[in-house]
Amino acid sequence: MSGKKRFWARLRGRDRRKVGWKESGLAILYSSWLNVLFLLVPFAWAAHFAPWSHASTFALCFLSILPCEKLFDWGGEQLALFCGQDVGDLIVITLNNSVEATLAIILLFRCQLKLLQSTIVGVVVLHLLLIPGTAFLTGGARIWEQQLHPQRSELNHTLLLLGVMALVVPAGFFAAISRDLPTDTGESTILTDSVRGNFLHMGHGFAVVLLFVYVCSRFYIHDPPGEDNAFRLAADASSEEVRIAKALEEQEPELNPWACVLLLIVTVAVMGVTAEFLVESIEFVREESKIEEEWFGLILLPVVSFSADGAVAIVYFVRSSLRHYFHVPQPPSSVAEARAIDLSIQFLLFWMPFVVVLGWWTNKPLTLLFDLFEVTVLVGSCFLVNYVTADAKTNWAEGIILVSFYVMIAISAWSYTGQPDIRIMAACQTVAAALLPGSPSTE
Template sequence: MAAQPEATFSTRQRTVIVRPRDEEEAIQSSNGQHLHAVNMKSPTKSENSHMSMHLPDKKELVHLWDRFTRKGKRKIGVVESLRAIFYSSWLNIFLLLIIPAWVSRFRHFSPTVTFTLTFLTIIPLERLFDYGGEQLAHYLGIELGDLIIITLNNTVEATLAIILLKKCELVILKSTIVGVVILHLLLVPGTAFVTGGARIIEQDLHPHLTELNHSLLTLGVLSLMVPAAFFAAIDGGFVPTTSGAVNPVVNDEIRGMFLKMSRGVAILLLCVYICSRIYLHNPPGDDNALSLHLAADAPEAFKHEATHLQETDPEVNQWVCLVMLATCIALMAATAEFMVESIEFVRESGHIQVEWFGLILLPMVSFAADGTVASAFFVQYLFRHFFREPTPPTTLAKGRAIDLSIQFTLFWMPFFVLLGWWIGKPMTLLFDLFEVCVLIGACFIVNYVTADSKTNWAEGVAMVSFYIMIALCSWFYTGQTEVNFMSQCGTVAAAIAKAATGSSEA
């Protein structure tokens, strides 16, 4: 009998060859395992459709540039975009205070007036950051959109940290870094879990994202534990000499060693963070073009969010959105600096410990604008719930603040170390032991609460309570003297001599 011709079917990623029945054979894979025999008859229409279910269709794989430019879709006009930005929130009315706030600073008005005006000015800028990030998510996808939103939400804290680094306030800077991280690990998500879980037994987190966040958060915290443990291990207290007792580890040579270690660790942390973003944007596998939010085990709320971004049109043109965000960042950088300068009088007049000022007060001030926005929307939600039709409870837990902490430890903190290296500031990853311990505790409770990818309001109360415990104890903490000397600009010997001179004069 004559041999039947082979039928070849081409797909997006591979070519499937269908052989005749009399040439049926088992195909051996490269690892020695045997695959099933391929059916020799030509596949029917239903069989072809079954094969295509496992292979991403070309129409589903929208190139990033095509999506960003909205190829084949309606373009949003400039006038329409400006109108949408203007009406995006009633908080935009506070943008009128930008000029009075700047005048107050340059005319040297009362620090209280300057702080109030700058604080009210930052509120609408924070809201525009959120709105702009949400709009860009339509053009870039949910993963890159989330990354932009997280980065923009960290803008105020990052600006504050850069100002402190420029002024060489390294002790306060390190306390502020830890304070920002524990604020976004405990207080912010804890409050969200309490309010979000008040009317539902539990809320969901994405299991894949939660598992990855556990590893990234733990790594970021341990990157501070290792230098602190190293310093504690080599600190022998004192050694007797003919000129008296001195500490053998508080000197410029040891600090130089920590500078080298910190810069190496900073580069590694940045590499880990970049790899994690690549993984989230383009996960491996045959369905790597599909979002993790559309995975089979993803909560329905995440699938709905990803589908909503694909099917709905944005309100703002992508180029207008980028210009708006760039303008807001420039205004935010200057206004945040003015706000930080105006808050200095609180520390000086209130005799507040440096640790509490950096660990609690500055992070709260930097987040206060965003917190005010959240509070305003929460009041609006309560009004709608009690006086209008109640909103059904959502099953999606608000855990984006945890992503903010991860970015701050894996990206911004090593960035500050490398920036300090560039501008000649001795920024190291040697942090106060008390700060490292509370950070490890915060990491532990967050990972424990989110281990099952579910949350409830009782766990939110526990997180908020632990933050209050830290704030209470840090009020009485004066700081680790050895680490404070290692965090001074200039030479360590000069800082010790200056402190000794000041003590003798006192």
Template sequence: MKRQTVFWNRLRGKGKRKVGWVESMKNALFCSWLNVFLVFIPIAWVAHWEQIKDHNPWPPRLVFSLCFIAIIPLEGLFDWGGEQMSIYLGPSLGDLLVITLNNAVEAALAIILLTKCELRLLQSTIVGVVILHLLLVPGTAFLTGGARVWEQTLHPHNTQLNHSLLMIGILSLLLPTAFFAALDRGSQTILNGEPSFAGSTLLTDEVRADILKISRGFAFILGVIYIASRVYLSNPPGDDNALKPLPNMPDEIKEHEKELNEVEPEINPLACILLLCAVIALMAATAEWLVESIEFVREDPRGRIKEEWFGLILLPIVSFSADGVVAIVYFCKRVINHFLGRKVLVPSLLARARAIDLSIQFTLFWMPFVVLLGWIINKPMMLLFDYFELSLLLGSCFLVNYVTADAKTNWVEGLIMVSFYVMIAVSAWFYVGQPELEYFLQCATTVLEAVTNGIAAGHGEGGAAGHGEAVVGGGAHH
């Protein structure tokens, strides 16, 4: 009962300064200079609605720019609201809230793609978001944060658990893919524009149904694992361990928890919750307009950007770019202060590895969530991923686990992570995707209908089926 009493007292702000509603709204409005961009939200919405009308459409590039700018202050409000709620929730639940809020744009994007039945693009985007948070974001943080110190320290307790969570998330994708690859493929030949399934054991409704059952079962298991991991971190085994410092905790984390206990809030908890709900609603709608406005890149008749690269690299970077803009602004501010001789804070010896936590949550919670949501709304979302995409996830997971194994990082390791992400982007530029997976992920009644629709639509970009070539054993001859 002691732990519950402490939690509720903290959530109610007992012992903290009481903040009224007027003061709360005023502090939220003036919490950051980025809020000046809030005026772009109604402009972006008007631009979107005018664009979808038949008369006087706004240029897609302009709508995309307006939606992009509109998301920047919303990201800032997410960060500020999450930090304020950390004062009321404590470091463990506070970090969970901040991580969830930071995944809000990507999660909204995933749900939008699911409802539009863009399942192949959804899978590529999921992989892109995970490797972005595994490689580029922490790699950049380690590179810039460790530039003036010998090494930075990660929380050893969380790092050890993160290795296991990352691996089980990737292995959950490996098993359906191995199941699919190990099937007796037989042969499927397309002759004279007509699909022939004689002897085929691969592109069938039975195989798709089996993989969907496996995926939905795995989704439940992954959700249980993620919930159990959060319970373990927020309430370690033992008497009142949740109220004690975790073992092997770096001094920097102890100082951070001490600051949370001493700092005064700028908004009351109920007002903060309502603010975050409003920001989530605005973010979801604006993110949808952003995705729709960027279609001009995907539908470029010159075909310079393949759909695989669009999902793996472009969409994840766009969804995270608002945070990137904020980070760049503060980085430039620090550089200017350094050259002007102003006071520059000594870099923290504690490396921020929150981006890796973002990948863990996206793999163990949001990915299973969209699988189960697809089940509910009758969309065949599954955990059978493209072979190339799976190899990217395995390689990224291996590198991150290796870099963080000693719970210490430096700028060279950050450079290695960023470099590997660039390698992935270069190789993905030339990749066209796995054709038979595209047929499984179409919202058609049967696989035969999906293949027939693909031939009629001239799905040449997805693989050989669009060119009337032979698909033997489920592979494609490009």
């Protein structure tokens, strides 16, 4: 059987035990104790529309997203039984990025473009430094070093660098434009709608290229060249990878593939609405505490958007730690958890250009001209992550290094007010209107 026929046969569950809808429903219901928190979803939505406090709305929305995040992981693992580990990982990565993607789309439609740009950088930096750093730290605590997939790591380095360079080029272009050519009226020759139009065209072209590259990279990873390579492990695969692949082949699903797809669609819909209410409830923090917009976008919003997934990870880490100390300890895994780096790559090469194209379609002037400080932070994060994972090996000390750099970024961003020129170029109104005294872009 050819690779494509084998894939579709596997997706339809022909080589798996048949699971009925009733059994699938019960499996979903008992998949996690966190599902009980779905009872809070109506209260979270009611809190948004009712005159409740912002803190109550935030708490209820936060708790309501927890079971959604857990179902994403569980549903992705179940779907991997039908479509393979690689495609299953892609689905889980996309679902895990859904909260941040929803946040980006919300900010786009509200025309908060400068905050959107900061949040995009903040999400990528969070997934490059804090999350993998924590994973390397905890995963390598009981083992000398852990392994990464060597071929995928090499490709990830290139993809990550391309995504970062897509922001470096517009920043360098803007810095290279001469600013010493005053007009007769004394007006700026740089901060104009014509110049912003050039950056819009540049951003639209870059977005199309990035989307094309990301799609091609997924085909390369999930259907490598060669006969039936999509179903074979690499020749240098570790024993742990072989064990995981074998377990995936032998494990029986708990629900049928169509129930799994329906589950993920419904969960994404519930999560999207709840995430929007969560973001709206957190805005009062910036208004009341006078937090700078840069720190709010770079640090606070990404952390809040990931907090539900992080809370789920903490709960299960604590549970596994208790099992380790009070029961028979499990041997440490030799494979490092680096899914967060894939999250960053997808956000840079898919969701960021997708939002740019969406802004193009909805007449929102979103460009890839980002603040120079944000671009610098992103370049530094990319360089550090690529250096740490260059040998396809990690350890707990390198995890500490990644987390430490994230803390350094958070400290430096606390008092950063942003580039005034970029704020004006990211205004939803015309550049001329944004330059007028009293405009939000000049305050």
